[in-house]
Amino acid sequence: MDTTSIFPQGDKLSNDWFTGNAFLTAFVAKDKNNEFSAGNVSFEAVARTHWHTHPKGQVLIVLEGEGFYQEEGAPAQSIKRGDVVNIPENVKHWHGAIAKSEMAHIAITNFKGELQVTWLEPVSDQDYAAVNSK
């Protein structure tokens, strides 16, 4: 296998919804066959999503690095290259890189009507540090 990333870095994701530097390369948009969009999201070390929910779930396929997936009220799960997460609908959660490594995952995000995600508050620096210190 090549030793470079598989996909281009893509476009920076807004800090309205992401903390730090995260980037998206879009693969496919919702269309007459696909009731989802799909793309590759790469997170620099420390970067992560805000807390959010998906009305019809999302599938993450981790291609590079190491990160966290955390549902509200539960411990953060370590996720790394080769892991898959099938995120349920309407569960408040976040995902992103660990503090010491980048992380990249494919995201397949289902639509419920025209809605794909509801963005909430950032993961605080204090909460993020606590998760990384474990």
Next chain:
Amino acid sequence: MDTTSIFPQGDKLSNDWFTGNAFLTAFVAKDKNNEFSAGNVSFEAVARTHWHTHPKGQVLIVLEGEGFYQEEGAPAQSIKRGDVVNIPENVKHWHGAIAKSEMAHIAITNFKGELQVTWLEPVSDQDYAAVNSK
């Protein structure tokens, strides 16, 4: 990035539907949120699908190596690491590795009711050799 494959090899796919050695690691099955299954398919050099159709299309995301995607009546397209193919519904086609390299792609395969794919005849050795000689 690591220099090993991201996913385990998985299970050999049946020679009823594939020529040569192809393998599947399943990620997710159809469920209440996902109207698709998703997994990683790896093809050894020369391995390829039979001709087939999908009633609601399929998305391929090439992670490793080099291969072909061909729709009936059209020239074969070269596909390689980093490429994405959004396969339309009900179009007869095949995909697989080139003769000189392995190829691996994620496949996101939509369901129409309970149907995902209709398998047809093999890609003949003669037709496969012709595509590889170009």
